[in-house]
Amino acid sequence: MRSHPPKHPLESGVSLQQLQNKAFAYFQHETNLQNGLVSDKTAPDWPASIAATGLALSCYPVAVERGLLSRDAAIKRTLAALRFFRDSPQGTEPDASGYRGFYYHFLDMQTGRRAWQCELSTVDSAFLFAGMLTAAAYFDGDTAEQKEIRDTANFLYQRAEWPWAQAADGTIGHGWHPENGFIPHRWQGYDEGLLLYVLALGSPTHALPPEAYAAWSSTYEWKRCYDIDYLYCGPLFTHQLSQVWIDFRGIRDAFMRDKGIDYFENSRRATLVQQRYASDNPLGFKGYCDHCWGITASDGPGPATLKIDGIERQFHDYVGRGVPYGVDDGTLAPWAVVASLPFAPEIVLPTVHHFIHTLQLHDAHPYGFKASFNQTWVDQSGRTPDGWVSPYFFGLNLGPIVLMVENHRSGMPWQLMRGCRWIVDGLRRAGFDGGWLDAGKRHA
DSSP states (O other): OOOSOTTOGGGSHHHHHHHHHHHHHHHHHSBOTTTOOBBSBSSTTOOEEHHHHHHHHHHHHHHHHTTSSOHHHHHHHHHHHHHHHHHSOBSSSTTOSEETTEEESEEOTTTOOBOTTOOEEHHHHHHHHHHHHHHHHHOOOSSHHHHHHHHHHHHHHHHOOGGGGBOTTSSBBSEEETTTEEOSOBOOSSSTTHHHHHHHHHOSSSOOOHHHHHHHHTTOOEEEETTEEEEOOSSGGGGTHHHHHOOOTTOBOHHHHHHTOOHHHHHHHHHHHHHHHHHHOTTOOTTOBTTBOOOOEEOOSOSEEEEETTEEEEEOSSEEBOSSSSBOSSEEOHHHHHTTTTTOHHHHHHHHHIIIIISOOSTTSTTSSOSOEESSOOOTTSOOTTOEEOSOOBHHHHHHHHHHHHHHHTOHHHHHHHTOHHHHHHHHHTTOBSHHHHHHHHHO
């Protein structure tokens, strides 16, 4: 049993349902129903994000179970997306949709072609594949449409050529441009790449060897912050996104066996560090306290340098904020707090309550929480005495609200992925054992 206070006002199912209702509304209204693509954010003429589309595919089963979408409507939306990715052009042409089974980070909402000369993204493709595999696990009926979902989702995942994206040191590269080849950056150090490696190792057609996972985990940094020992990464979202899909409770790889914890507990510790940092508030930002935290990669009020109350402050726009080391300019992201709900409900719920009822950042907006806010910011006209709030909603922010609230409530997204053989194979090849993985082996 969880130990969080049972009478907290957000513990009622109605309130948690309201968080999901608002967040899911983004996917209801910011999707092109012809091709299933989901807008990256609510800016005019903005392209689709393949990560947001993958999250939408994962959210549709939750929406069906929670009465937000009919099963038939969810099947139609899912098929529109899967058929688009199956039929869209793959090749070296600069305006293709993808190459080698992977897809470009941003795609035109209407045509589905590459937008902005962006990169072919390995990790965003992984989020997309995770959404496809969630759909394949959920739509298990005997109808022709549901069989097509399963067949197409598995085909698209199995088409990705993971060895092509592998760098010389064994890790996976961030991405590729048709104009100038591979991006020099690789997935090193603990981050949201955990899911990426599990999918790459689990492929039945183009798998990476276990040595690729060992190359990645050899770059981990174990740190002690605020008297808490944990596998470090600064932005809070990095401790959440892989666990939107994979239930890491009770299963461990070699690194975590050595530390005596699992990745779920590690994410709990990272969440606690966030709260303690905000309570400490070493840079003196307005609003930071035990129930006002959540520092992650997010939209921001900058770029600008302003003198506020005699202190020169540098503000950023979209940047990978993180603590206790890294960028902190007073910008907080409510969605990232909600996404830690399964890990630390006893500190998440009071913080979300503060965001909703004290700061009033949720109920007045059609999709709930906007990307981020900054109470320290004051524009030069002095017209923002209460600070800055992002004008935008992002699909990448709202999907984890739907899914992590559901993992807290019922565990359904985790349960679906427990039944995905490619996830199971990837975990085992990465050296995971224990818990539900071993139980599944005994019953196989």
